[in-house]
Amino acid sequence: MEKKKVTKIGVLTSGGDSPGMNAAVRAVVRTGIYHGLEVYGIKRGYAGMVENDIERMDSKSVANIIQRGGTILKTARCLEFKEPAGRQKAYDNLRKLKIDGLVIIGGDGSFKGAQKFSEEFDIPCIGLPGTIDKDIAGSDVTIGFDTAVNTAVEAIDKIRDTMDAHDRLFIVEVMGRDAGYIALHSGIATGAENIMIPENETDVEALIDSLNEKEKRKKLVNLIVVAEGDKFGGAEEIAKVIRKRIPTADTRVCILGHIQRGGSPSCSDRLIASHMGYYAVESLMVGRHNVMVGVINNKIHYTPLEKAVKQKQKIGQEWMKIVKILAS
Ligand code: ADP
Numbered sequence: 001m002e003k004k005k006v007t008k009i010g011v012l013t014s015g016g017d018s019p020g021m022n023a024a025v026r027a028v029v030r031t032g033i034y035h036g037l038e039v040y041g042i043k044r045g046y047a048g049m050v051e052n053d054i055e056r057m058d059s060k061s062v063a064n065i066i067q068r069g070g071t072i073l074k075t076a077r078c079l080e081f082k083e084p085a086g087r088q089k090a091y092d093n094l095r096k097l098k099i100d101g102l103v104i105i106g107g108d109g110s111f112k113g114a115q116k117f118s119e120e121f122d123i124p125c126i127g128l129p130g131t132i133d134k135d136i137a138g139s140d141v142t143i144g145f146d147t148a149v150n151t152a153v154e155a156i157d158k159i160r161d162t163m164d165a166h167d168r169l170f171i172v173e174v175m176g177r178d179a180g181y182i183a184l185h186s187g188i189a190t191g192a193e194n195i196m197i198p199e200n201e202t203d204v205e206a207l208i209d210s211l212n213e214k215e216k217r218k219k220l221v222n223l224i225v226v227a228e229g230d231k232f233g234g235a236e237e238i239a240k241v242i243r244k245r246i247p248t249a250d251t252r253v254c255i256l257g258h259i260q261r262g263g264s265p266s267c268s269d270r271l272i273a274s275h276m277g278y279y280a281v282e283s284l285m286v287g288r289h290n291v292m293v294g295v296i297n298n299k300i301h302y303t304p305l306e307k308a309v310k311q312k313q314k315i316g317q318e319w320m321k322i323v324k325i326l327a328s
Contacts, residue, residue, distance in 0.1 A: 006100045007038065007098070008038040008101070009281070010049075011029065012104055014110035014113070015077065015106040015107045016075075016133075017069075018142070018148070019263055022062075022068050022070070023065075024130060024277040025105065025277070044075060046090060046110075049093060054099075066274075071105075087116065090117070102125045107129070107133070108131075110127070111292060114127055115290065125290055126280045126293060127291070130143040130273075132175060132182065133178065135179035136294075137308055137312055138296075138311070146266045147269045148261065149186050151256075153186050155259065156172055160191075169221075169242065169252070171224045172225050172226070173227075176229055177229040178229055179227075179312065183226060184197055186225060187225035196232070198230055207224075215249070290305050292305055
């Protein structure tokens with residue numbers, strides 16, 4: 001590990017926002033200040049790096065944010081950073097301020113950007129997994145997942161009340177373009193009859209068979225939780241098929257959407273964000289570079305950014321079997 005003393009670090013939140021990003025920013029800023037570093041907040045993700053929208057932060061600038069959703073640094077998707085010229089501009093801006101270490105809080109897209117940047121320039125980058133989707137390898141937990149999944153559970157519980165009152169079939173779509181963790185966890189926790197995730201092929205015939213079989217048994221209340229990235233096309237597409245094939249079912253759709261990104265972070269998300277934020281700065285201090293800080297089996301774990309973006313967490317098929325048995 002090459003050791004180079006850092007003195008000025010930048011922190012940014014990038015890509016999709018997730019509850020707990022503020023707690024991570026707070027931890028990075030205060031740990032940095034504790035170690036005598038100058039800490040800079042980079043606004044709107046990589047856009048702030050490219051456009052030089054960078055501000056010095058002090059302890060007070062992160063006061064009273066640990067409980068707030070969203071991100072005080074704002075976030076953005078920045079196309080310019082995908083081009084070498086954009087990254088060069090970003091580097092020049094960081095050099096002007098003599099920033100010699102970066103903490104990037106974001107998802108796999110943000111880590112791809114960080115990895116490219118760190119291959120081209122000599123500024124060490126540390127990634128913190130800030131994503132509600134939990135779609136990154138190298139960590140059992142990601143900042144925001146716990147809050148998002150609990151928001152989904154709370155909403156689905158409410159839907160279940162009205163669904164039960166009317167003997168309806170509800171298809172609830174939750175977030176997760178590439179990863180089905182929100183669907184899997186919220187579906188199991190709300191007693192869903194079927195869960196559809198991008199990791200598995202959606203077997204519509206098996207779904208229709210199981211609904212027909214349940215109808216015969218007069219089990220009319222059925223909950224299907226589907227991830228937005230489901231390969232069949234999401235809740236509306238599944239509803240179309242069910243309405244056609246089982247016209248007697250009173251089929252409704254609810255797409256939960258962005259409420260899953262907002263809200264006050266759960267205790268668990270605040271803890272992991274604080275823990276990871278602290279270790280991000282420690283990592284820069286000891287000369288680590290281009291790694292993501294994760295937690296595996298309750299221990300801090302470092303994964304090269306390259307690996308974190310290439311691999312996905314795997315969903316154990318055993319869970320799908322459990323879903324079927326418990327919902328029968
Ligand atoms: P997330 O981090 O939530 O997955 P995105 O995929 O939108 O979000 O990525 C966030 C930002 O990271 C992009 O707007 C872009 O600036 C940068 N980025 C993503 N992919 C790349 C890439 N292949 N090369 C350079 N920068 C990238």
